[in-house]
Amino acid sequence: MGKLPSLGEFEVIVLMAVLHVGDEAFGSAIRDDLEARSGRPASRGAVYITLDRLEEKGLLRSTLRDGTSARGLRPRRYFTLTPDGTAALRSSLTLVARMHRGLEGALGKLA
Amino acid sequence: MGKLPSLGEFEVIVLMAVLHVGDEAFGSAIRDDLEARSGRPASRGAVYITLDRLEEKGLLRSTLRDGTSARGLRPRRYFTLTPDGTAALRSSLTLVARMHRGLEGALGKLA
């Protein structure tokens, strides 16, 4: 099977947010997690289109399931990483980690 | 000196390569370091234009100095990170590190 596409930074972050959220990973939850953890705003459009693109690349899979929240059981679109998604994420993070090695002095501790 | 621009992944890698190379950081040396460390090919054009864009954003500074290699003392364009460059790099790495926290289980050790 083909090579893993290389990811942009936002894509990486979105993938990580999906992992964090876990079972309840639908659009808004992902966005909320991402903003909370990274401290950086992300518009809804940005998140959704990135999710779409990741799914097209086969790194995410989405399924419609009924929601579980108190109000509105309308179905939501839940996302999960595919094996390729996990692999691509790992490889992206690894690359950065490799480049980072040896720069601890120059960069200090990352908060 | 407004806010720091947010960096793309390749930009981050290039900045780290510049740090690694240190005093002798001109185009080809940067490219070589980057390819060696990351194991990923990068065309000359890609590297140079990224260096240019980083300089435009004030994250790198370049100066022409005479080369030191055995052959050809023609001047080369050497790059260094500005304080903003270091800050932007740190903040980019920090963001990813923050998102990574808690995913060690899902992702395993990064080689």
Next chain:
DNA sequence: GCTCTCCGTCTACATTGTAGGCCCTATGGG
């Protein structure tokens, strides 16, 4: 002079990043 290697620039196009608006479906008051 001619060719080769080194270094840098330029053009051009693909992929990602980012914001914002549109739209639908429920719900809950008036």
Next chain:
DNA sequence: CCCATAGGGCCTACAATGTAGACGGAGAGC
């Protein structure tokens, strides 16, 4: 009923980044 509101998702459009390859000049060595 009808309207306002909220939650979710989709679409468009445009800016910024990523990426490759061709072009060009300036010494080195023949």
